[in-house]
Amino acid sequence: MRKKLKTSSTGRKCMFPDCTNHLSIYNHEEYCHIHRDQVSDSQKIKPAYHHVI
Numbered sequence: 001m002r003k004k005l006k007t008s009s010t011g012r013k014c015m016f017p018d019c020t021n022h023l024s025i026y027n028h029e030e031y032c033h034i035h036r037d038q039v040s041d042s043q044k045i046k047p048a049y050h051h052v053i
Ligand SMILES: [Zn+2]
Pocket: 014, 015, 016, 019, 020, 021, 031, 032, 033, 034, 035, 036
């Protein structure tokens, strides 16, 4: 039995502006590992904190 790994097309680059990092075919994200964290972090919807009295 052979498992077929799902791979993305080669030659993709990170979607982050000015980033020239190539994405691995095993990386199905739009961003490289560096910017993936940054983007997900900044796009996180931060819950509004309310001070409970
Ligand atoms: Zn990047």
